[in-house]
Amino acid sequence: MVRLLFVIVGGSLIAASGCGASRVDAARADTAAAATLRETILTASDGAAVSEAGPGGTGWATLTGMFTFEGGAPAAKPLVVDKDTEVCSKDGMKLFDRSLLVDGSGKGLANVVVFVRKSSRVKNPVSSDQLVFDQKNCEFIAPVFAARVGQPIDVRNSDPVGHNTNISGTSFNQLIPAGQGTVYTPNKETGMPVMVTCNIHPWMKAYTVFRQDGYVAVSGANGSFTIPDLPAGEPLEFQVWHERASGPNGALALSVPELSWSDKGRFKLTLDADQVRDLGTLVVPASALGM
Amino acid sequence: MRSGTSRFRLSAFGGSGMLAVCGLLLVAATGCGRTSPASFRLNMVEATKQRLTSAQEQQVATILLAMFGTPDEPVCIPEAGLDEAKLRLAAGPVRSDIAGRKNGLYREHCGHCHGVTGDGLGPTAAFLNPYPRDYRPGVFKFKSTERADKPTHDDLVRILHNGIVGTSMPSFALLSDLEIDALAEYVKYLSIRGETEIELMRAFFELDEEDVGKLPETREFLVGEMLTSVAEKWQAAADAVIAVPEMPGDIDLVASIAKGKELFYGDKANCVKCHGVTGLGDGQANDYDDWNKVIVQWSQEVAGDQDAAWVARASHVLAGDALRPRTIPPRNLRQGLYRGGRRPLDLYYRIHAGINGAPMPAAAGTVAPEDIWHIVNYIRSLPYDLDGELGADRPMIAKGD
Numbered sequence: 001m002v003r004l005l006f007v008i009v010g011g012s013l014i015a016a017s018g019c020g021a022s023r024v025d026a027a028r029a030d031t032a033a034a035a036t037l038r039e040t041i042l043t044a045s046d047g048a049a050v051s052e053a054g055p056g057g058t059g060w061a062t063l064t065g066m067f068t069f070e071g072g073a074p075a076a077k078p079l080v081v082d083k084d085t086e087v088c089s090k091d092g093m094k095l096f097d098r099s100l101l102v103d104g105s106g107k108g109l110a111n112v113v114v115f116v117r118k119s120s121r122v123k124n125p126v127s128s129d130q131l132v133f134d135q136k137n138c139e140f141i142a143p144v145f146a147a148r149v150g151q152p153i154d155v156r157n158s159d160p161v162g163h164n165t166n167i168s169g170t171s172f173n174q175l176i177p178a179g180q181g182t183v184y185t186p187n188k189e190t191g192m193p194v195m196v197t198c199n200i201h202p203w204m205k206a207y208t209v210f211r212q213d214g215y216v217a218v219s220g221a222n223g224s225f226t227i228p229d230l231p232a233g234e235p236l237e238f239q240v241w242h243e244r245a246s247g248p249n250g251a252l253a254l255s256v257p258e259l260s261w262s263d264k265g266r267f268k269l270t271l272d273a274d275q276v277r278d279l280g281t282l283v284v285p286a287s288a289l290g291m
Numbered sequence: 292m293r294s295g296t297s298r299f300r301l302s303a304f305g306g307s308g309m310l311a312v313c314g315l316l317l318v319a320a321t322g323c324g325r326t327s328p329a330s331f332r333l334n335m336v337e338a339t340k341q342r343l344t345s346a347q348e349q350q351v352a353t354i355l356l357a358m359f360g361t362p363d364e365p366v367c368i369p370e371a372g373l374d375e376a377k378l379r380l381a382a383g384p385v386r387s388d389i390a391g392r393k394n395g396l397y398r399e400h401c402g403h404c405h406g407v408t409g410d411g412l413g414p415t416a417a418f419l420n421p422y423p424r425d426y427r428p429g430v431f432k433f434k435s436t437e438r439a440d441k442p443t444h445d446d447l448v449r450i451l452h453n454g455i456v457g458t459s460m461p462s463f464a465l466l467s468d469l470e471i472d473a474l475a476e477y478v479k480y481l482s483i484r485g486e487t488e489i490e491l492m493r494a495f496f497e498l499d500e501e502d503v504g505k506l507p508e509t510r511e512f513l514v515g516e517m518l519t520s521v522a523e524k525w526q527a528a529a530d531a532v533i534a535v536p537e538m539p540g541d542i543d544l545v546a547s548i549a550k551g552k553e554l555f556y557g558d559k560a561n562c563v564k565c566h567g568v569t570g571l572g573d574g575q576a577n578d579y580d581d582w583n584k585v586i587v588q589w590s591q592e593v594a595g596d597q598d599a600a601w602v603a604r605a606s607h608v609l610a611g612d613a614l615r616p617r618t619i620p621p622r623n624l625r626q627g628l629y630r631g632g633r634r635p636l637d638l639y640y641r642i643h644a645g646i647n648g649a650p651m652p653a654a655a656g657t658v659a660p661e662d663i664w665h666i667v668n669y670i671r672s673l674p675y676d677l678d679g680e681l682g683a684d685r686p687m688i689a690k691g692d
Contacts, residue, residue: 031356173438180657
């Protein structure tokens with residue numbers, strides 16, 4: 001009996017290790033469905049592509065609101081600063097983790113990103129004025145930075161030491177010498193915000209989001225945000241993100257039944273012309289941030 | 292003696308023992324799938340990261356089969372811009388055709404490291420340092436194009452021909468030009484397939500509620516949006532080659548090296564921060580390249596997740612579908628081994644565009660072309676620079692003067 005057990009255990013060991021069975025089972029393609037699908041994708045469409053005719057609304061509206069954090073303001077966690085300390089830790093200066101910034105008095109939650117997923121009309125053409133994305137005292141000044149695709153960004157370095165700015169997912173990774181800057185014009189949407197780092201100073205971290213229509217806002221220190229000039233009269237779907245949010249890809253899922261706020265951190269609204277829609281206070285529980 | 296022992300064992304095990312031995316033989320003969328046709332493995336890291344359901348994973352596998360075929364029978368949608376005849380030469384099991392031409396070149400020469408899927412997870416991968424390239428994110432380091440652009444076909448051919456010095460990637464100069472050409476095309480195929488797969492998996496998050504978690508199976512979406520966004524970049528690569536001004540012919544090499552040294556240690560080019568005061572690559576050395584960083588960051592995310600069942604599955608995926616992350620050391624510039632090629636032009640490309648996928652940033656735009664040439668000349672002098680203690684004569688970064 002013991003011997004039999006040994007053989008069985010040995011056999012399962014071989015099955016488990018010898019044949020690489022330690023990998024999870026991956027789904028298999030449906031061969032018949034693939035053959036049909038291949039016909040579909042090889043057949044040129046007759047040009048009757050459904051043109052996404054805009055719902056034809058007119059006028060413009062504004063969305064505003066304020067995020068607050070349900071828990072108390074967390075203690076700031078100091079970062080390990082071990083490079084260029086003569087600048088980055090000058091006079092005992094300390095840098096702190098900024099992934100959860102809560103306003104002490106009003107409990108406002110900063111750096112929540114709200115953007116429109118799709119819109120049919122845009123009020124203003126892309127501005128050619130340069131936005132400034134600066135780094136000083138060995139941190140990116142803006143922890144979360146939003147821009148419109150096509151608008152030039154002056155990526156600056158106001159420090160006396162050299163940095164590099166590496167925007168993940170975009171292949172932008174450029175040396176930014178001390179006191180200089182370089183202009184970067186985003187040419188593609190990011191979807192959800194992407195991380196910005198400096199490889200020379202590994203503690204440096206920020207996020208950036210680029211949107212085609214520019215309908216994007218980042219909540220300020222008091223937690224409030226405003227997106228002006230939104231197209232009125234069409235259903236708009238908004239996406240909400242926070243660095244620490246526990247939803248997929250950083251989606252901030254809240255329980256707001258009247259907005260049907262989804263697990264993917266989205267809600268839909270149709271605004272009237274000249275309306276200023278105030279969502280009021282949106283309370284973010286600690287659980288939504290995975291705490 | 293040996294046969295006696297084994298006879299004893301067999302009899303001692305009796306009937307059930309025999310059964311178990313037969314079972315083991317069966318496992319050995321068929322269990323490893325050696326006899327079943329090769330198949331592409333789904334990108335389980337991305338699938339699990341995107342929390343796809345098994346139905347969604349299957350949809351991706353089906354779409355990929357329709358668009359790209361199998362490792363034995365690759366097919367292409369015209370929009371992929373690939374040459375199917377070349378792919379057939381590289382694909383499939385190793386064999387010779389009726390004219391005696393070798394087929395199955397990829398599995399003969401590449402698959403054991405880069406994997407049948409091109410995921411850099413071949414059987415030998417874990418034993419190599421650096422790990423073999425995973426083509427699926429569509430990022431390649433050593434190329435003549437601007438940082439964000441794909442390599443040209445010739446860039447891939449050059450790597451195959453020369454190999455990558457200082458790594459396990461050998462030279463395939465003994466293959467015919469035709470064969471190298473076919474392999475370069477096949478690498479593009481695996482890369483376009485892998486990047487399309489990632490796009491598809493990420494597209495589930497972008498679905499609207501009405502789509503009930505299923506990607507639209509239309510030509511407009513699958514070809515027009517998903518495939519084209521990837522394939523177009525490959526087709527545009529030839530137009531993205533970096534324009535390199537000639538190194539001035541009357542350049543005074545000694546002066547140029549001195550200028551390059553100044554730039555290397557200065558705040559503008561700032562090479563010293565990573566490559567070190569000594570040039571030994573001992574500066575900023577605890578960073579990861581993009582392939583490893585994905586695994587590092589996702590491991591942290593998995594560790595912090597509350598959903599125990601998902602954590603168990605994700606840990607399983609990390610153990611079986613990812614290699615243990617390794618940091619990327621900056622190049623030791625005193626060895627004279629340059630992975631992307633040792634021509635001055637190659638070094639110019641590396642400094643101008645940085646190295647895509649690696650922490651090395653681009654200097655273009657902040658460092659003038661003639662200054663890049665000075666840095667190239669200084670770097671090329673470093674392996675022969677034997678005077679004094681390493682770094683002892685280096686001007687430490689001149690701060691605040």
